[in-house]
Amino acid sequence: MLVLIEGGEVLAPEPIGAAAVLLAGDRILKVGPVDGRALAALGVDVEVIDARGCMVIPGLLDPHEHLLGGSGERGFASQTPEIALHEVVTAGITTVVGCLGVDTTTKTMTGLLAKAKAFKEEGLSAYLYSGGYDVPPVTLTGTVRRDMLLVDEVIGAGEVAISDLRSTEPSLAELARLASDAYVGGILTGKAGITHLHVGDGPRRLEPLRRLIAEHDVDPGWLYPTHVERDEGLMREAVALTRQGVTVDVDTVEEDLGRWLRFFCEEGGDLARLTISSDASIPSPRTLFEQLREVVREHGFPLERALPLVTSNTARILKLPRKGALRAGHDADVVVLEQGSLEIVEVVARGRRMVKGGRLAVIERFLERSNRKVELHGRKPRER
Template identity: 90%
Template sequence: MFVLIEGGEVYAPEPAGAASVLVAGDRIAKVGPVDGRALAALGLEVEVIDARGCVVVPGLLDPHEHLLGGSGERGFASQTPEIALREVVTAGITTVVGCLGVDTTTKTMTGLLAKAKAFKEEGISAYLYSGGYDVPPVTLTGSVRRDMLLVDEVIGAGEVAVSDLRSTEPTLAELARLASDAHVGGILTGKAGITHLHMGDGPGRLEPVRRLLAEHDVAPGWLYPTHVERSEPLMREAIALTRQGVTVDIDTVEEDLGKWLRLFCDEGGDLANLTVSSDASIPSPRTLFEQVREVVREFGFSLERALPLVTSNTARVLKLGRKGALRPGHDADVVVLERGSLEILEVIARGRRMVKAGRLAVTERFLEQSNRKVELHGRKYRER
């Protein structure tokens, strides 16, 4: 099956001008001039998407989603449900990385792995971190390194809580040992081998990260701190770390990405070492897309500056070499946006159309033989 996206303005994520994108199976075959009539003349089955007047971009990568739902820090009844496929694909997200948080007892690594596998069966790309807030980490096989070696979906360790009242107060030596274990797992498997660090709002802020780099044989590329937008002092420390080669992550939970991107740029942060995630559990995965759209439409960021934060930068830090860009040979993860409004019109994940003409085109498999009606609206959704 071929899909031909004709005549859109392509951002790959860098501007590539008006071009067509030809998808063959689950890969991108060509970006540039494509003769659709010649393909049809060969007797090939070609599905054509007219993208004239539209913007064509890579599928978004979300490096931090609680796929099993949030831990529930106001009692058991405050736990949130699992993330559904439709929530992800209608947000233009074609690749997710799942993680556990403070609850690693009722939210389990086996459950998280099963959820990632389910997403893969349904057509999107899904990975996970081994562990959670705890140190030593809760793992599938006894260690992060073994998880990485034996489980395809595991790409690193995390999210490990530091400078947070909910952390297990790991020592610097324990953090260094964990980061080294994940890194060696990455060397042996070709995976990212990163340690994803949950940064709290404690007074220590990023001091543990600085000390790891200064006092232990830990390289900047091994660490990936997130939630660095909790305060201006924390953000300024994160900006300094990007100049040392550490990639940091901002979440969109508070829906104030524009504010933090302005500060990041004003203070000389290295945008190549910045990513953005949804931290979906209580917030919707769609918040990620909506916040990126907002910084382009309302904060004056160009699309070519904003897109790498959710595409190529994320693919680089996660070492997902066929993700985050529209290139021949890359995975066929493509999003078509309406020019101006930047509304999502089409989403293709690994060559499969998930959203067509702005409407969901797939159904979760568990609903196929079910008579259930599942419809939940958060209070903030109702207020909009």
Template identity: 55%
Template sequence: MHTLIENGEVYAPARQGRRSVLLAEATIAAVGRVNRHALESLGVEHEVVDVEGCLVTPGWIDPHVHLLGGSGEQGFSTQTPEFFVDEIVRYGFTTVVGCLGVDTTMKTMPGLLAKAKALEEEGLNARVWTGGYNVPATSILGSAREDIMFIDEIIGVGEVAIADKRGMEPEARELARLMTDAYVGGMLARKAGVTHFHVGEGKRRLEKLRQVLDEFEVEPSWIYATHIERSEALMREAIALAQQGAAVDIDTADSDLAHWLRFYLDNGGDPERLTVSSDASINSPRAFAEQVTDCIVNHGMPMEQVLPLVTSNTARVLKLDQKGTLERGNVADVLVLERDTLAVRHAWAKGRCMVRDGELVARAGWLAESKREVVLVGDESPARRTGEPVGA
């Protein structure tokens, strides 16, 4: 089955103007002029979706999601629930990368991998970081290198904690060994092999990473540091690190993405080395999407400046081949957004329609035989803030 998306303004993520996008099963077959009559004359089964007045973009990528839920740092009852496909794709995310954090005891690598596989079965693209805050890294096969090499979904090590009282305070040599293990595993398996660092609120900030780079044969490009928006001092250090070739990430756990994005760019940050993530556990995909759209709709930032932070930049850093851009041969992860609000009108992941006319099509696999009724709306959720009916 082919899907012809017509009359939309394409951002691929660079602006390409009014073009058609042809999906052939799970692949983008064409971006540009597509002759509908030729498809009909050839007898190609196809659906035409007219998106006049809308924007067409690549599906968005979230590189840091606690798919099994958060650890609950105020006791067992404060653990947050796992994420389901509908909550993710409803807001335009077609690819997620799951991670463990401080808790690698109750939240396990086999459990995280199983969750990623479930999301894949339900239509999303799902990858995984091996490890957690601790060093040595928690793994499935015995080492980070083996996990990266032999488990398809695992792309690197993370989130390894530095400058955080909950971390293991690893020595620079230990970090260098772990980063090299990840790099070699990625090199041998044609994966990213980067180490994803959780940067805490500690006063040493990125000091440990600078030490590793100074004292060992470690490349800046092996580093992918997140939570860099904690302070101006940390942000300035992250800008310097990115200028050396590392990748850095701003999370959206707090509602200040526009501020920190402007700070990063105004102070010489390399826009191609920056990504944005949700750190979703307490945070949500919806809140992440709203902050991204807020930068464009309410703060006047150009679409071409913001969109790569959740598409092409992320795909490049994580070596997610054939993702993050709209071009022939890539995976058919495509969004159609309302021009004025950037709300999701349609979404396809791997060519499968997940959202149609603003209504969710995707369903969690367990629903078919379940008698459960699950409606969870956090006290700090956007739905509460906007006064929407609970469960809407």
């Protein structure tokens, strides 16, 4: 079946103006003028989405989610449950990368891989990093490189902890070996081959990464640090690294994205080297979308300027060439937003309509034959 999204203003993520987006199966067939009546005259089944008064954008990419839930650093009872499909798709996220954190014992690589595969069966695009805070990393097959070669979903190493009390304090040589292993895995498979690094609030900040680049054969493009918005000093160091070719990531956990985007720009940061993630485990994946919406509506950041931070920039660092943009031949990942409010109206992931008319249109497969009622309500109210 074809899906025709017509009548909307398209940001691909660059502004295109009024245009139709035609989907065929799990790919985008055309972005531009499409004669719906001519399609109907051919006797082809066409599902039409009326996007008048709306913006049509690429599906969002979230490069950092704890899909198995958070480790729980206040005892076992503080572990958080797995991320659910509906939490991801109602946030406009169509591509997600899962990771492990400080707990790589009860949260396992095999469990993370199974979760990614489950999301893929439901229609999302799901990937993962091999490892966690630990160095040497806990892997599926013995090494990160082997994981990347043998497991489709594994795209790199991470999230490796540096400058953090919870880190295993890896030496520079150990970090260089890990980054090189991930890079070689990347060139052998065509995958990202990046090392995703959790940056803590320790006094060394990003010094280990600067030294990796200066003292070892580690290319800046191999490194992908996150949580660089902890304080202004750390952010300044991150801005400096972007000038060397490192792509950095900020999370939306503290819901202060507007402040850090403004600071990043004032310090001369290269927006092409910046991405945004949810770090979902305690916070909801929805926080990613809500923060994007807030920086546009309340901080005056143009949508076309903010959008690459959750679409094309992320697709580039993750080396997902069919993601992050509305182009013919790209994956059919599309979000329709109401103009003005920027509320999510439609979400299409790999050609499957996940949200219709602002309402969830799918149900987790395990619930289809279950009488369970699963509801989780945090004490912190969701931002509106």
